[in-house]
Amino acid sequence: MSAAPAPLPPLEPGARRLATVALSLATFMNVLDTTIANVSIPNIAGDLGVSPGQGTWVITSFGVANAIAVPLTGWLSQRFGQVRLFVTSVVLFVIASLLCGLASSLEMLIAARVLQGLVAGPMIPLSQSLLLQAYPREKAGMALAMWSMTTLVAPVMGPILGGWLSDNLSWPWIFYINIPVGLGAAWMSWQLLKERESATRKLPIDKIGLLLLVVWVGALQIMLDKGKELDWFQSGEIIALAVVAFVGFALFVVWELTDAHPVVDLTLFARPNFLFGVIALAAGYGVFFGNVVVMPLWLQQYMGYTATWAGLVTAPIGFLALLLSPVIGKILPRTDPRRIATVAFMVFALVSFMRAGYSTDITPANIIIPQIIQGIAMACFFIPLVSITLSGLPMERIPSASGVSNFVRITFGAFGASLMTTLWERRAALHHEHLAAQVSVYNPIAGDALNGLQSQGFDLARSLGVLERQVTVQAFSLAANDVFWLSGCLFLALLATIWMTRPTHGRPAAASGDAAH
Structure with a gap:
C-alpha cells in the first residue's frame, strides 16, 4: 500500500481569512438554493400554471440530483484534483442558475434544477475539506465553525431573499443572484488555492x-x-x-x-462514529428541513402572509446561531461534542413543542420567539456532529467521508420535505372532515356564524363558502401542529444516536496515525 501524501501546510492568516470567505461564499450560494425557493413556490407555481404541490418539485428535484452527485466527490477529486473540481463546480453552478432563471415552464425549470443539483454535488464536501486543510489542526474546530456559519445563514437568508425578490422583482431573480456570488467565489478560490492542488490519479468509474x-x-x-x-x-x-x-x-x-x-465508500459506515454521527446529522436535518418547507407554505397559503413577511418572521433563527457558532468552535476542542449535540436536539424539540401550540390567531411575535430560540440549536447542531462524523479519519479520506455524509444528509432533507408536506396534507384532510361535519344549522356556533354573515348581506351560498374557507384554514393549522408535535418527538428520539458514538475530545479530523475513535 502506497504511503499517504504529506499534508499541506496551513495557509498564512491573511490568506486563510480570504480563503474562508471564498469557500464560504460558494457554500452559502449552494445551501441558499435549498431554501430560497421555499417561499417562492406559490409565485413560481402561479406563473408557470401549476399547483403549489407540483411546485415543490422545484425543491426536491434539486435535492435529489444533489444527493446523487455528492458521493461522487471522492472519486472526482482523485481524478481531477480538489481545487480544480471545486472551482469547476462553482462555475457550472452559475451557468445552471442562469438556466433556472430563464425557464419558461415547470419542466424546463425542473430540468435546470436537476442540472444545478448535479454540478453542485462536490461543492459542500470540498469546501469542508479545503477549509480544514487551510487551518492548523488545533484550529480545526474554528474552521468548522466558520464553515457551519454559512450553512446556518444561508437557510435563514433564503426565505428572506426569496420572498423579497418574488414580491418586488420576479421569481427568476432568486437564481440570478447566484451569478455574481458564484463568479466571485470561483475567482477568489482559484487565486488562493491553485498552488495547493491535490494529487490526482486515474481511477475506473x-x-x-x-x-x-x-x-x-x-x-x-x-x-x-x-x-x-x-x-x-x-x-x-x-x-x-x-x-x-x-x-x-x-x-x-x-x-x-x-x-x-x-462510487461510494460504504466501509466508512463500519466506524461507529461515522455511522451514528451520520444518522444523527441526516435524520435531524431531515426533520428540520421538513419543518422549514411546511412553515412558509402554511403562513402564505392559510395565514395570509406575503412571501416577504413569511421570510422575515422565520429569519430570526440566524441571530443566536451566528453569535454562538464561533463560541462553539472555540470550546469544541475542550468539550465532548456529544454534549453540545445533545443541547441542539433538546432545543429543537422544545421549539417544535412550542410551535405545536400555534392557532389561527397567532401573532408574528409568537412565531419569531421560537425561531430565535432555535438559533441555539442550529449553532450546536452542525459543528459537533461533523466533528464526531469525521473524527479519526486521515485527511486524504475527508473528501470521500464528507461526500458520503453530505449525501445522506441531503437525501434525508429531500425526503423530509416530501414526508412532512404529505403528513401535513393528510392530517389537514382528516381535520377538515371532522370540522366540516360540525358545520350545520343545527350547530349553535355554526348557526350564529351563518346568521352573522347573512346579516352582513351574504346569501346562504356565500356564507357557507366563507365558513368553508375558515374550516380549511383551521384544518391546515391543526395539521401543522401535528407536524410540529411529531417533529419534537423525533428530535428527542434521535438523542440516543448521539450517545452511541464514542468520545472524540472535540477533534474534527485526525492524522493518519490516530486511533479510529
Missing part, C-alpha cells in the same frame, strides 16, 4: 454502482413526491416505485461492498 445509485434514489424520491397525488400504496405506480427503490438499494449495497473501486 464504478458505472454499475452509479447507475444503481441513480435508480434507487430517483425511484424513492419520485415515490415520495407522487405518493400524495396517487393515494400512496393504493396506486400500482407507487408500489412499482417502492419495489424498484428497495431492490435497487439492496443491489447497490451489495455491489459497493464488493467492487474494487466503489
Whole structure:
C-alpha cells in the first residue's frame, strides 16, 4: 500500500481569512438554493400554471440530483484534483442558475434544477475539506465553525431573499443572484488555492454502482413526491416505485461492498462514529428541513402572509446561531461534542413543542420567539456532529467521508420535505372532515356564524363558502401542529444516536496515525 501524501501546510492568516470567505461564499450560494425557493413556490407555481404541490418539485428535484452527485466527490477529486473540481463546480453552478432563471415552464425549470443539483454535488464536501486543510489542526474546530456559519445563514437568508425578490422583482431573480456570488467565489478560490492542488490519479468509474445509485434514489424520491397525488400504496405506480427503490438499494449495497473501486465508500459506515454521527446529522436535518418547507407554505397559503413577511418572521433563527457558532468552535476542542449535540436536539424539540401550540390567531411575535430560540440549536447542531462524523479519519479520506455524509444528509432533507408536506396534507384532510361535519344549522356556533354573515348581506351560498374557507384554514393549522408535535418527538428520539458514538475530545479530523475513535 502506497504511503499517504504529506499534508499541506496551513495557509498564512491573511490568506486563510480570504480563503474562508471564498469557500464560504460558494457554500452559502449552494445551501441558499435549498431554501430560497421555499417561499417562492406559490409565485413560481402561479406563473408557470401549476399547483403549489407540483411546485415543490422545484425543491426536491434539486435535492435529489444533489444527493446523487455528492458521493461522487471522492472519486472526482482523485481524478481531477480538489481545487480544480471545486472551482469547476462553482462555475457550472452559475451557468445552471442562469438556466433556472430563464425557464419558461415547470419542466424546463425542473430540468435546470436537476442540472444545478448535479454540478453542485462536490461543492459542500470540498469546501469542508479545503477549509480544514487551510487551518492548523488545533484550529480545526474554528474552521468548522466558520464553515457551519454559512450553512446556518444561508437557510435563514433564503426565505428572506426569496420572498423579497418574488414580491418586488420576479421569481427568476432568486437564481440570478447566484451569478455574481458564484463568479466571485470561483475567482477568489482559484487565486488562493491553485498552488495547493491535490494529487490526482486515474481511477475506473464504478458505472454499475452509479447507475444503481441513480435508480434507487430517483425511484424513492419520485415515490415520495407522487405518493400524495396517487393515494400512496393504493396506486400500482407507487408500489412499482417502492419495489424498484428497495431492490435497487439492496443491489447497490451489495455491489459497493464488493467492487474494487466503489462510487461510494460504504466501509466508512463500519466506524461507529461515522455511522451514528451520520444518522444523527441526516435524520435531524431531515426533520428540520421538513419543518422549514411546511412553515412558509402554511403562513402564505392559510395565514395570509406575503412571501416577504413569511421570510422575515422565520429569519430570526440566524441571530443566536451566528453569535454562538464561533463560541462553539472555540470550546469544541475542550468539550465532548456529544454534549453540545445533545443541547441542539433538546432545543429543537422544545421549539417544535412550542410551535405545536400555534392557532389561527397567532401573532408574528409568537412565531419569531421560537425561531430565535432555535438559533441555539442550529449553532450546536452542525459543528459537533461533523466533528464526531469525521473524527479519526486521515485527511486524504475527508473528501470521500464528507461526500458520503453530505449525501445522506441531503437525501434525508429531500425526503423530509416530501414526508412532512404529505403528513401535513393528510392530517389537514382528516381535520377538515371532522370540522366540516360540525358545520350545520343545527350547530349553535355554526348557526350564529351563518346568521352573522347573512346579516352582513351574504346569501346562504356565500356564507357557507366563507365558513368553508375558515374550516380549511383551521384544518391546515391543526395539521401543522401535528407536524410540529411529531417533529419534537423525533428530535428527542434521535438523542440516543448521539450517545452511541464514542468520545472524540472535540477533534474534527485526525492524522493518519490516530486511533479510529
